[in-house]
Amino acid sequence: xxIPTITLNNGVEMPQLGFGVFQVPNDETEAAVTAALExxxxxxxxxxxxxxxxxxxxALAKSGIAREELFITTKLWNADHxxxxxxxxxxxxxxxxxxxxxxxxHWPTPARDLYVGAxxxxxxxxxxxxxxxxxxxxxxxxxxxRIVALGGTVPAxxxxxxxxxxxxxxxxxxDERLGVATEAWSPLAQGAMLENPxxxxxxxxxxxxxxxxxxxWHLQQGRIVIPKSVTPSRIAQNIDVFGFELTDAxxxxxxxxxxxxxxxxxxxxxxxx
Ligand SMILES: NC(=O)c1ccc[n+]([C@@H]2O[C@H](COP(=O)([O-])OP(=O)(O)OC[C@H]3O[C@@H](n4cnc5c(N)ncnc54)[C@H](OP(=O)(O)O)[C@@H]3O)[C@@H](O)[C@H]2O)c1
Numbered sequence: 001x002x003i004p005t006i007t008l009n010n011g012v013e014m015p016q017l018g019f020g021v022f023q024v025p026n027d028e029t030e031a032a033v034t035a036a037l038e039x040x041x042x043x044x045x046x047x048x049x050x051x052x053x054x055x056x057x058x059a060l061a062k063s064g065i066a067r068e069e070l071f072i073t074t075k076l077w078n079a080d081h082x083x084x085x086x087x088x089x090x091x092x093x094x095x096x097x098x099x100x101x102x103x104x105x106h107w108p109t110p111a112r113d114l115y116v117g118a119x120x121x122x123x124x125x126x127x128x129x130x131x132x133x134x135x136x137x138x139x140x141x142x143x144x145x146r147i148v149a150l151g152g153t154v155p156a157x158x159x160x161x162x163x164x165x166x167x168x169x170x171x172x173x174x175d176e177r178l179g180v181a182t183e184a185w186s187p188l189a190q191g192a193m194l195e196n197p198x199x200x201x202x203x204x205x206x207x208x209x210x211x212x213x214x215x216x217w218h219l220q221q222g223r224i225v226i227p228k229s230v231t232p233s234r235i236a237q238n239i240d241v242f243g244f245e246l247t248d249a250x251x252x253x254x255x256x257x258x259x260x261x262x263x264x265x266x267x268x269x270x271x272x273x
Pocket of ligand 1: 018023137189190194214226228234238264
């Protein structure tokens with residue numbers, strides 16, 4: 001299985017489709033990530049706050065897959081905006097790795113106003129060659145503009161909630177303007193769109209599942225996606241999305257489903273630490 005890559009703004013190649021482990025308990029993560037690696041995924045998305053970096057690390061070690069074939073992302077939690085280097089080192093310890101491929105600021109938490117300093121910490125890690133790429137998550141255009149205006153490193157990625165019910169056109173446009181790759185979290189809207197009649201009609205016509213149709217909608221627009229599942233058959237199904245195409249009319253029909261169906265917090269208001 002060859003997964004297409006997206007070339008990030010620093011030249012690093014990132015698989016366009018990866019495997020997310022949000023809400024997977026640490027003791028179930030090794031099995032889920034093992035199933036994903038066996039199905040052909042090579043990019044894994046975790047975060048310090050998910051509490052399952054150790055489980056991810058066990059699966060990676062057990063797999064025997066060469067490190068350079070893997071693309072591992074983790075994220076700096078909000079409480080650690082003032083100690084990004086120490087937090088990075090703790091994540092590496094738990095993962096059993098000497099670097100991750102992409103390190104993200106998980107949320108801007110704008111009312112705390114510490115994300116600029118956190119970004120400068122990530123820039124230090126990147127400049128020292130300790131991670132292959134740095135980026136952000138849940139950044140709105142004003143947060144992106146503020147860190148880009150510092151004149152240092154432009155984030156390689158902005159990982160945001162994005163699916164047919166929440167299409168984030170303003171943030172995706174800001175990402176594009178600044179050369180930041182958009183990565184969709186909850187690409188399947190946590191399952192909420194799988195019975196939508198516009199999507200199931202396309203799936204039935206193509207002999208595919210609704211989840212596969214939604215993933216194709218993302219991929220054909222150049223986005224990175226990281227669907228999560230703990231169910232081996234779904235894990236395999238979600239990576240089997242490179243042998244068919246949606247038409248322009250299919251893409252437009254899904255574009256028309258925007259409904260502000262947010263599944264997670266609003267980054268403008270989420271300030272938990
Ligand atoms: N940066 C952030 O703030 C942030 C926030 C949220 C998520 N994320 C990342 O994005 C990843 C994906 O998002 P997510 O986990 O919220 O949601 P998601 O991938 O949109 O959906 C996952 C849900 O859909 C189900 N599912 C998956 N594939 C399916 C299929 N083929 N058919 C039917 N149901 C299917 C899963 O069930 P089962 O597992 O029971 O099979 C699970 O309940 C996360 O794991 C995490 O890595 C990042």
